[in-house]
Amino acid sequence: MTISSPTLSGAGLEALNERVRFDLACLNLPPNNWVPTHTADDGQHVHDVVIVGGGQCGLVAAFALLSGGIRNIRIFDRNPAGREGPWVNYARMETLRSPKTLPGPSYGHASLTFRAWYEAQFGVDAWEALDKIPRPMWMDYLRWYREVLALPVENEVNVEHVTPEGELLKLELSGPGAERQSVLTRKLVMATGREGTGAPKIPDFVDALPRTAWAHTADDIDFNALEGKRVLVVGVGASAIDNAAEALEHGASNVRFLIRRAQMPTINKMMGIGSFGFTHGYASLPDAWRWRLMHYSFITQTPPPRGSTLRVSQHENAYFHFECGIEAVRMEGSEVVVTTRQGEVRGDFLILGTGFQIDPLARTELAGYADRILLWRDCYQPPEELAHEELGKFPYVGRDFAFQEREPGTAPWLGNIHCFNYGASVSLGKVSGDIPGISEGASWLAGAIAAQFYQQDIAAHWQTLQDYDAPELQGDEWTASPLPSCPDQTLQQKAPR
Incomplete structure (x- = not known):
């Protein structure tokens, strides 16, 4: 049975905007700020939270904090307004993999879902006909989400470096949108997406190539320049497939996938255990179970979406070469020559679909102290059959998503x-990046930060409690009456015989 809002379907965004404002008003959101104001010794204002990243995770994290009455926040994003996150930068799939029905960053508000946004513009029939969410449309939805909630994203601001300053953090800023060179904050939230604790994974074999001969899928690639070119793609994950499709659609003479595996992965294993229980139970599992689950996910790999793969294979000049692990790469004139386990292959341009690596040392914001961050390899040694170097590099974070010290007391x-x-993700599961769990993750984050602030400021809250003197009663609501006098005999009791 189709269920839709009879008042909002096809009614336009302004009607939905009014509904969002009404829903928030009914829930008294956002409430007034309750966190005491802090200033540095030199009188500089101290922010309670700075969020780095104005994409979907940064937006829902900000909304969660504001909904909890933590209002002294700022959000910085390095991209121009409307281009936050990967969606219109380096993401090149036609549609999202996630089902259209997921609540995503709505944070429990039906009027903030993609479905509500879509139906308000196009109606219920269009919603029922929609299969997958077009990627650019998801960005349009996020732009609306930011606007309707009036989230204070400051664009074209880079956070260059973060250093401790007493109990505070000092953020050094740059970029056209930066109003000053630095700000102070009590908490920093790195809502920096897939590359948020690392960088694109660049294999050593490209060291022998000029930079003009190759690109990573996260780069800004000039696909028009690939018309008539032979393109070699390393890997067969979602990003490799999407970039290959772009090259083919821009007139590449052929595209060859160089795939280390013997077979294409076909099953998205993590889809099989997604549930309310997994979302909320994973983070409390013993290390051995968390490692086992993520290890299995890594080794089985996530297949590219069916639609994306068909987008490539419909081209007769697309070739999937399995068991072609790369042994060496060199240039011969203007040709890229790749030696694989199956032999040599030549092309004009190489695209790396090698994903991202987790490596805190690669983050310039953390330069100088990233080696003090506790990693999974510092906490857990798996049995030999479950060894996995990449998993070991993930930070071992607490339920509040906070980094922990490798050596206690050295970098509190x-x-x-x-x-x-x-x-x-290895520590807490899929609650800080993927669409299905980001509202739950934002709730954990905001709740943990609120608890820590309250504990840290308990003396101020105690004083507020004592100073509070707004009377609920004015003194005219009652009249005092004396206790009526009674004869002595009525007050005395004879002792029983």
Whole structure:
């Protein structure tokens, strides 16, 4: 049975905007700020939370904090307004993999879902006909989400470096949108997406190539320049497939996938255990179970979406070469020559679909102290059959997404940096990057930060409690009456015989 809002379907965004405002008003959101104001010794204003990243995770994290009455926040994003996150930068799939019905960053508000946004513009029939969410449309939805909630994203601001300053964090800023060179904050939330605790994974074999001969799928690739070119793609994950499709659609003479595996992965294993229980139970599992689950996910790999794969294979000049692990790469004139386990292959341009690596040392914001962050390899040694170097590099974060010290007492301020991105996934599951669980993750994050602030400021809250003197009663609501006088005999009792 189709269920839709009879008043909002096809009614336009302004009607939905009014509904959002009404829903928030009914829930008294956002409430007034309750966190005491802090200033530095030199009188500089101290922010309670700074969020780095204005994409979907940064937006829902900000909304969660504001909904909890933590209003002294700022959100910085390095991209121009409307281009936050990967969706219109380096993401090149036609549609999202996630089902259209997921609540995503709605944070429990039906009027903030993609479905509500879509139906308000196009109606219920269009919603029922929609299969997958077009990627650019998801960005349009996020732009609306930011606007209707009036989230204070400051664009074209780069956070260059983070350093401790007493109990605070000092953020050094750059970029056209930066109003000053630095700001102070009590908490930093790194809502920096897939590359948030690392960088694109660049294999050593490209060291022998000029930079003009190759690109990573996260790069800004000039696909028009690939018309008539022979393109070699390393890997067969979603990003490799999507970039290959772009090259083919821009007139590449052929595209060859160089795939280390013997077979194409076909089953998205993590889809088989997604549930309310998994979302909320995973983070409490013993290390051995968390490692086992993520190890299995890594080794089985996630297949590219069916639609994306068909987008490539419909081209007769697309070739999937399995068991073609790369042994060496060289240039011969203007040709890229790749030696694989199956032999040599030549092309004009190489695209790396090698994903991202987790490596806190690769983050310039953390330069100088990233080696003090506790990693999974510092906490857990798996049995030999479950060894996995990449998993060991993930930060071992707490339930509040905060970094922990490798050596206790050497860098306690790391607990004020919250890893609300892909880097937290081994510790906490899929709640800080993927669409299905980001509202739950944002709730955990905001609740943990609120609890820590309250504990840290307990003396101020105690004083507020004592100073509070707004009377609920004015003194005219009652009249005092004396106790009526009674004869002595009525007050005395004879002792029983």
